[in-house]
Amino acid sequence: MKTQVIKIDAENINENALKPAAEALKQGMTVAFPTETVYGLGANALDGIAVSKIFKAKGRPSDNPLIVHIADREKVSELTSFIPDKAVALMDKLWPGPLTLVMKKSSVIPKEITAGLDTVGIRMPEHPVALELIKLAGIPVAAPSANVSGKPSPTAAQHVLDDLDGKIEMIVDAGSSRVGLESTVLDVSSDPPVLLRPGGVTPCQIEEIIGHIEIDKTIMNKVTADNVPKSPGMKYKHYSPKAHVIIVESSDINKQAEVMCYLAEKYKKEGKKVGVCATDQTFDKYCLYDTISMGDRNHPETIASSLFSIFREFDGRRADIILAEAVDQNGVGLAIMNRMVKAAGYDIVKADLVNSIGG
Numbered sequence: 001m002k003t004q005v006i007k008i009d010a011e012n013i014n015e016n017a018l019k020p021a022a023e024a025l026k027q028g029m030t031v032a033f034p035t036e037t038v039y040g041l042g043a044n045a046l047d048g049i050a051v052s053k054i055f056k057a058k059g060r061p062s063d064n065p066l067i068v069h070i071a072d073r074e075k076v077s078e079l080t081s082f083i084p085d086k087a088v089a090l091m092d093k094l095w096p097g098p099l100t101l102v103m104k105k106s107s108v109i110p111k112e113i114t115a116g117l118d119t120v121g122i123r124m125p126e127h128p129v130a131l132e133l134i135k136l137a138g139i140p141v142a143a144p145s146a147n148v149s150g151k152p153s154p155t156a157a158q159h160v161l162d163d164l165d166g167k168i169e170m171i172v173d174a175g176s177s178r179v180g181l182e183s184t185v186l187d188v189s190s191d192p193p194v195l196l197r198p199g200g201v202t203p204c205q206i207e208e209i210i211g212h213i214e215i216d217k218t219i220m221n222k223v224t225a226d227n228v229p230k231s232p233g234m235k236y237k238h239y240s241p242k243a244h245v246i247i248v249e250s251s252d253i254n255k256q257a258e259v260m261c262y263l264a265e266k267y268k269k270e271g272k273k274v275g276v277c278a279t280d281q282t283f284d285k286y287c288l289y290d291t292i293s294m295g296d297r298n299h300p301e302t303i304a305s306s307l308f309s310i311f312r313e314f315d316g317r318r319a320d321i322i323l324a325e326a327v328d329q330n331g332v333g334l335a336i337m338n339r340m341v342k343a344a345g346y347d348i349v350k351a352d353l354v355n356s357i358g359g
């Protein structure tokens, strides 16, 4: 299969250029497109055969449900059997945007989408190209991240090509994704609602609108027999570059950098190629190593938007080990740390517990 790339200017959308992509979706093909979170791999959500092509192209386990993307609020009542008041309040305030709401599904949703669950995740993206594409297609569009399952999500069309060239029909290229991490997933089919995956919308923003929510324990903790995530996708190895990721955590950034340098030196001496994920505040401390700044600790959204592309960049540089600084879990920091710990397979070095280095 030849993968066709269509370039679209997000500031000045050429509808005629976008039409073939909408047509391809209508005809049951797979089309990758930009959203504000990451690039999605879309197919007609009402067509089980089209949806199964997504699973095949990504190598996605069939028990991991897909999020359905819409451009029009009216569609929610067609796709669900019950819309709680709290969902309405959240849609009013936070849609379009990086928030997926899990609700009881209606009978139009094919079983391939929900992996047999009686709920469906729905989101209205805010990216103008995503909205226009879904409007032109006139159908709800199922779209997980457009990467090979398990790898870091794509935040640019080139990342999609790197993973899925020849496996999907089309890619709509409209530059880089703004948020850089996937949507927040909130299950509003239960009360209080449960945060299943942190993302671009923070728990604080949600609680300001609907009051208390619960946070699924598996967001920051290992999945075990007694700690099973409610979101099936969260049990898989995720977001992982080829390199082994190690996170270094500390309440003191100087101590954190000291332990990072110690580990960088140790792995370098073992003949490993090391990549360092620093922050603007600590970048200069790593001048002896191959270092990229993830962004500014005081503006965690800058870190969110670069994290996955830095993982991919270090894979391109053939790093064996990626050492990454943990950041604060406040606000979007919770989503950043959720992705980091999953990428690292929970390999976290607690620098505060390291007493003497090199001793």
Ligand code: AMP
Pocket (backbone or CB within 6 Å): 064, 065, 066, 067, 102, 114, 117, 119, 120, 121, 143, 144, 145, 182, 183, 185, 196, 197, 230, 231, 232, 233, 234
């Ligand atoms: P992705 O499409 O790769 O961004 O992943 C979608 C995420 O949403 C996965 O973690 C899924 O498990 C989760 N998800 C989608 N639909 C549901 C649902 N009906 N119930 C619980 N989690 C869901």
Ligand code: MG
Pocket (backbone or CB within 6 Å): 144, 145, 153
């Ligand atoms: Mg994904």
